[in-house]
Amino acid sequence: MQVVEVVKEYTSPAFVRGRTTKIRRSKLLKTAAYAALSPTAPLAPHVIQRREPGANDVLIDILYCGICHSDIHQARDEWGGAIFPMVPGHEIVGRIAGVGSNVVKWRAGDIAGVGCFVDSCRECGPCMDGEEQYCEKGMNLTYNGYGRDGAPTYGGYSTRITVDENYVLRIPAGMPLERTAPLLCAGITTYSPLRRFGVKAGDRVAVAGLGGLGHMGVKIAGAMGASVTVLSHSPEKRAEALRLGASEFIATVEPRAFQENASSFDLILDTVSIRHDYDSYLSLLRHDGTMVLLGIPEPTPLSAYSLVMQRRRLAGSLIGGIRETQEMLDFCARHHIASDVEVIPAHRINEAYERVVRSDVRYRFVIDISSLKES
Numbered sequence: 001m002q003v004v005e006v007v008k009e010y011t012s013p014a015f016v017r018g019r020t021t022k023i024r025r026s027k028l029l030k031t032a033a034y035a036a037l038s039p040t041a042p043l044a045p046h047v048i049q050r051r052e053p054g055a056n057d058v059l060i061d062i063l064y065c066g067i068c069h070s071d072i073h074q075a076r077d078e079w080g081g082a083i084f085p086m087v088p089g090h091e092i093v094g095r096i097a098g099v100g101s102n103v104v105k106w107r108a109g110d111i112a113g114v115g116c117f118v119d120s121c122r123e124c125g126p127c128m129d130g131e132e133q134y135c136e137k138g139m140n141l142t143y144n145g146y147g148r149d150g151a152p153t154y155g156g157y158s159t160r161i162t163v164d165e166n167y168v169l170r171i172p173a174g175m176p177l178e179r180t181a182p183l184l185c186a187g188i189t190t191y192s193p194l195r196r197f198g199v200k201a202g203d204r205v206a207v208a209g210l211g212g213l214g215h216m217g218v219k220i221a222g223a224m225g226a227s228v229t230v231l232s233h234s235p236e237k238r239a240e241a242l243r244l245g246a247s248e249f250i251a252t253v254e255p256r257a258f259q260e261n262a263s264s265f266d267l268i269l270d271t272v273s274i275r276h277d278y279d280s281y282l283s284l285l286r287h288d289g290t291m292v293l294l295g296i297p298e299p300t301p302l303s304a305y306s307l308v309m310q311r312r313r314l315a316g317s318l319i320g321g322i323r324e325t326q327e328m329l330d331f332c333a334r335h336h337i338a339s340d341v342e343v344i345p346a347h348r349i350n351e352a353y354e355r356v357v358r359s360d361v362r363y364r365f366v367i368d369i370s371s372l373k374e375s
């Protein structure tokens with residue numbers, strides 16, 4: 001699609017505490033995208049407008065965008081409060097096309113990544129600590145949110161994106177770009193808790209759910225020296241789990257799977273996307289072990305007994321900050337880690353969504369954005 005520059009005055013919907021914000025924009029860039037227009041509509045071609053780079057912005061021509069299960073949760077409004085039209089996508093890799101006058105870190109032609117957020121307040125404790133994802137004022141999500149200017153945000157199922165230079169990641173040279181896009185969410189979401197909970201060589205780590213997050217968890221925990229076990233409800237994934245670096249595989253559908261493996265693990269990363277029995281999974285933790293919830297299914301009951309008896313801990317973790325995301329990318333480059341992907345053209349997004357929901361993905365769908373330019 002050609003760059004078309006238009007002058008437009010934009011009025012955002014009720015945003016900050018019911019206030020309506022009027023934003024004068026000098027130039028907007030018409031951009032081809034795929035969008036959901038409602039929670040029940042399939043995604044379809046759509047045109048959005050990006051802001052022209054301001055002094056601190058970069059404009060990125062998107063090359064690849066991963067399909068995260070969170071895209072599906074949100075496009076179908078499974079978490080509530082979804083904003084439509086919605087252009088999902090927060091696993092973005094592209095090439096810098098232009099930079100604002102104050103930008104010092106980036107030059108046209110650089111390969112860059114964008115993850116789950118594009119801004120934050122930059123003043124609160126978490127922001128000052130480099131954990132912008134926990135911003136007290138709420139991070140500005142890459143899509144299904146609002147930018148600091150009050151305009152709705154649109155994600156990576158599109159040909160380009162304008163982002164403040166401080167919220168852009170550097171992709172280390174030599175990384176395969178289509179296999180790197182999923183690191184911007186699936187990679188950091190698994191890397192961050194492995195670091196936070198101090199996983200070290202010899203620890204026994206279990207990864208529940210061998211999907212987009214799960215397969216990255218297996219690779220990264222393995223590279224940290226842990227002995228990794230996959231807990232999967234898909235017995236046919238056994239061989240692949242071992243190929244990905246797991247030393248053991250437990251088919252959770254086996255009747256005695258949980259009893260036979262009780263009190264085995266130091267850490268469990270739970271990436272399962274639908275409601276499941278937390279108590280059974282907690283029983284697999286050793287004394288003082290920790291289970292970290294990464295998947296976000298509907299509210300799920302839990303017995304205090306599972307935690308109290310062995311002083312087990314239940315934690316959650318949300319993606320990672322910019323600094324840690326860069327650290328993860330550099331770690332993956334050093335260890336030659338990238339995602340296993342199935343690259344698809346944009347018109348197959350809806351089919352990909354159905355397959356993700358059926359756990360039929362090896363292990364991340366990635367949209368080749370050049371297919372969108374042509375459509």
Ligand code: NAP
Pocket residue numbers: 067068069070071073185186189208209210211212213214231232233234237271272273274276293294295296297317318319356357359361363
């Ligand atoms: P995914 O690729 O669909 O993987 C989820 C896995 O859950 C599936 O591959 C499957 O693994 C397992 N699963 C699915 N249905 C199941 C069932 N009926 N019973 C037991 N296990 C089942 O999804 P993803 O992109 O990795 O995302 C996983 C979850 O994490 C989603 O809820 C997503 O929204 C959330 N998420 C959270 C963060 C965060 O920051 N915390 C970031 C990104 C995503 P098996 O076939 O091996 O059982």
Ligand code: ZN
Pocket residue numbers: 068069070071090116185186
């Ligand atoms: Zn995600």
Ligand code: ZN
Pocket residue numbers: 120121122123124125126127128132134135136137138
């Ligand atoms: Zn903040």
